[in-house]
Amino acid sequence: MESFSPLSAAIGGSLIGLAAAVLWLGNGRIAGISGIFGQLLPPAQTVIWRLVFLVVLVAATFVAAKLLPGLGVGGNVPAKLVDAPPAWGVPSPIWLAIAGLLVGVGTKIGNGCTSGHGVCGLARLSLRSLVAVLVFFGVAIVTVTVTGIV
Structure with a gap:
């Protein structure tokens, strides 16, 4: 966490909140990425806005990375995915695939x-979202403690 920047964190958080508010006010939908993505297969009746939202999400990330290469990373060091713990003997691509599948099952x-729960659910004062966020953070703390990956 030696590259933490309160300014970039505040700007990023504000943009996430703004995007969630625009989607909620403009379309009446919650900006939960797993729900938006999950409804693409099988296709829901409302595929177009979901595709537009996801394409803009990825495109904006790409544009921000190109325009501000050191944002949030610290200096001009490019961001990279975390490697699997060497002691576990699992190749990093397999480690990432397993992690992605577990995230999908968890969502x-x-x-x-x-x-969805942390940004939008808590903003709506949802008790279910509060419980979910507490579980998310609790599991994250245990995971970091067990794996030693920060």
């Missing part, structure tokens, strides 16, 4: 992801 079980 299905939890009826949403951190963006």
Whole structure:
């Protein structure tokens, strides 16, 4: 966490909140990424806005990375994915695939992801979202403690 910047964190958080508010006010939908993505397969009746939202999400990240290469990373060091713990003997691509699958299962079980519950659910004062966020953070703390990855 030696590269933490309160300014970039505040700007990023504000943009996430703004995007969530625009989607809520403009479309009446919650900006939970797993729910938006999950409804693409099988296609829901409302595919167009979901595709537009996801394409803009990825495109904006790409543009920000190109325009501000050191934002949030610290200096001009490019961001990279975390490697699997060497002692576990699992190749990093397999480690990331397993992690992604576990996240997908967790969002299905939890009826949403951190963006949906943490940003939008808490803003709506949802008790279910509060419980979900507390579980998310508790599991994250245990995971970091067990794996030693920060």
